[in-house]
Amino acid sequence: MRPNPNLRPERVRDEIEGRLALREVALGAVRITSEVAVYRADVTGMILWFPDFRFIWSPDNYDVRRAGWDGSTELSIPRLGSTSARR
Numbered sequence: 677m678r679p680n681p682n683l684r685p686e687r688v689r690d691e692i693e694g695r696l697a698l699r700e701v702a703l704g705a706v707r708i709t710s711e712v713a714v715y716r717a718d719v720t721g722m723i724l725w726f727p728d729f730r731f732i733w734s735p736d737n738y739d740v741r742r743a744g745w746d747g748s749t750e751l752s753i754p755r756l757g758s759t760s761a762r763r
Contacts, residue, residue, distance in 0.1 A: 678734045684721045686737075691717035709750040716743040 721737040
């Protein structure tokens with residue numbers, strides 16, 4: 677590993693994110709939670725680590741346009757016929 681004295685801080689411009697969530701919706705005996713997000717940002721000087729030809733790792737700055745999406749879904753089925761104590 678080798679330090680880089682010319683390393684600059686990262687700067688994020690034009691960052692935007694949209695998110696849609698559905699929480700604890702019952703469909704019969706099943707409960708559904710779902711979420712999806714889309715995002716984009718311009719990152720000036722993103723710090724990334726790469727090895728050189730001698731495999732010595734060093735950080736450097738790169739300009740990056742970041743965009744994508746992320747999603748998750750969770751299904752749960754409550755216990756049926758549970759023998760837990762009720763009051």
